[in-house]
Each structure stands twice: as structure tokens, then as C-alpha cells.
Amino acid sequence: MPTEVILPKVDMDMETGQISRWYAKEGDSVSKGQLLFEIETDKAAMEVDAPASGVLRDVKAAEGTVVPVGQCVAWIYAEGEDYVAAASKPDVAEPAVSRKAVEPAALVPAKVVTESLQVAPATQSEGVRATPLARRIARESGIDLASVAGSGPKGRIQRKDVEASARPADAKPAVVIPVAAKTGDAPLHTVWLRQGNDPARVPFVLIHGFGSDLNSWRPMLAGTTLDNPILAIDLPGHGESSREIPADIDSIAALVEQTIATHHAGPVVVAAHSFGAAVAAKVAARGNLDIRALTLIAPAGLGPEINGAFLQGFVRARSEPSLLAWMKLLVQDESLLTKSFVKATLAQSQDEGLRGAQQLVADRFFADGTQVFDIRRNLAGLIIPVRVIFGAADRIIPAAHASGLPGDIAVHVFAGTGHMPQLEQREKVVRILREISRSVQ
Known part of the structure; x- marks a missing residue:
């Protein structure tokens, strides 16, 4: 029997979600665990994997559609399974076709759902990007969304934007919350991965490692209960940031610093991985931002050794087999290298400009397979809480580099873990971040 693909509940109080992107289309063959679509709520963006292998059929909700939980x-039909077109199916869904079936009342056709959630013309304009909650508040307040400036990613209208529009000009907000600037205002590409359950909490800033991008944090955040707003940054030569590579790490730190300041003027907590962790340490040491705490995951810059063969092999790989061979060095548990993860990384490898920029990063900062920079002095001068996390089985940067750090820096070394503790020990890393968040409020 075909398997239902349902909109999951990713927040405790979530009632609806907007499908922001499909990664497969009608008639495509998909594999279980493959990235299928992305949903957005007012608090989070969540990637949803295919629950079964087969052929994707009867895609009922187009991108931008708001759907109930x-x-x-x-539907996903097994290869060779008889398919009956949606037009000839009964109007009432059959809840017995899948072990994931929900109550029939929740399985009304997507068209009906869309119509029941439509906003009156006075509060919804064609092409306006807004979260479901923002649309509801606008409808109830009689506000035309076309007149509201969005502060979210790509100008998407958030709850706070609608509330600010409804507030008298001389009134002051009850709390100060982060406001994302337009993309052109900051030197590096950024995305608010979460607006947070409690906007009064200090935001997290996340910085990825070499060869990755800001989307690499999404698996760590999936299903977690971090209440903080979360801003993620693409480093130069990565993701959607500029391909121009600064001459030194301090210059990269300055770009990160300017980017954070553009998006948020108050205190932040920074968590970063690998090469990004070295950049984060430099940013903290510069002292130009109000950084309340620092978490460095498998940080570069604590010693000269690094797996130079991995850096060069990863940048040169253009086929899935060659790329996967190097990616296996990142983790101890190879099951974490999901098809969607590998597919996304493979897509980046086809961008010659992107890989050329990353080759320059490898040549400039890891010349001859050596880390040519040092962050120990930077860490020694910090007076904020610092935590360093390593995997004992890291095959890229030796966990032994964590030795000899100042005694007031907390060091966590996880057994049976490679270069990506944020994936391999996701719950423990999130718990550390949650503890840090509570300590700086």
C-alpha cells in the first residue's frame, strides 16, 4: 500500500506549517531518508525526510501552502505498485493505508485547507512572504501585509513586524528582539534559522566549518527545544557569501563581526565548528561585540596538525564515490551521512567557483597540511565562559589539541565521536548550549 507523507509537528504549540520548498517533484523516485521537503513555522525551519522508498505521487500542497499538522x-507508491490518479480517488482519505495515518478530519484535501486558511484581501497581498502567525495577527488587526516591511530571511514578514506596524509610533516595544537586516546590508550571507520561543533570550550565532555552509546546523537543531533566536552565517567562500577570500583570519573575523552587528545590536552567544571556531575565537578576542559565551566544536587553531589529505581530497572530489570516501572521515557513525547530506554536498562540488574559493582557503590557512594560525593566545585573554568540544576519534583535527588550555575553559571530549560532535552527539551538544544560554540570561 502507498505511504502517506504528512506534515509533522516540530513545535509543541505548532498547529500549521508552510511548505517552503519541495526537493522532489511529482513522479520522482525517492529513497527512505532522502530530503523531501522543508516546512517553516513562526519559530523554525525543518527539513522532512521521505518516510519510505518509492515514487512520489499526488503532491497536494504546493510551495507556499499553509497546511495543518x-x-x-x-503519497509514496512502492516501485511497481498500481497507481490511481488523485482525480479518480474518493474524496474522503482512507486512514488505514499507512501506520502513520491520522484522523480523517485532518486529511481534508489540500485545496480545502488552503481556502479555509486564506486571509481577507485587505490583509494579504499576492506575492507577500509572511509566516502563518504573522498572517493571522495581520488578519485580526486589519493590517495590510503589503504595507509591512519584513525583517526575516529574504524579507519575510514575522510576527514582530506585524506587531510593530500595529503599535503607535511613540510606543516602545516591551522587549528588544533581533531584527534581520536586508541581505545587502551585511558583508556575509545570513539566515535566522529560528526566531526563538522567547525573543528576550540572548541569540545564538552559529558559524560552520571548512567546506560547509549555514545549513549544516539544521540537523542539530531539528526537534530541539532551544528557546533562543538563532542566526547562522556563511563564511567567505562558502554557501551564498562572497567568493573573495580575505588574506588572514582577522580580516574574516572583521567580516563576521560586521555581519553580526548588522543583524543584532545586543549581546550574543557564539557557537562554531572547526575553521569557523577559529574565526569565532578571533571575533571574541577583538572585543568589539558583546559576546557573552563561546562554544568551540572541534576548533582549528590549537595546534599545527590537520588532515591535509582530507582538505585537498574533499575540495577536488567531483563524483559521489570520491566525495563520500572523504566525507566518511568526518564521522564515526557513517549512517549520519544521509543521502540528502551527501546529495547537498555533491551539488556544492559542482560549483567550480565555490570549490575554487575553498581551495584558496585550504592553501592559505592550512598550507602544506599545517594550521598556520593560532588561537590559544586569543582564548587565554577571554574573560567570558568558553567551552571546547572534541570527538576523541576525530580524524581531521586531533582531540589532543584540547590539552593545555587555560583551566577555566571547560573541555568536553566524547568517546566514539569524530569531527562532527554536533551531529554525532547532537543531544549532548544541544544540552551544553542550553546550559550556556541559561547561564548568560
């Missing part, structure tokens, strides 16, 4: 958005 539990609603069926598509």
Missing part, C-alpha cells in the same frame, strides 16, 4: 501532503 497531520495533513497528508503527498
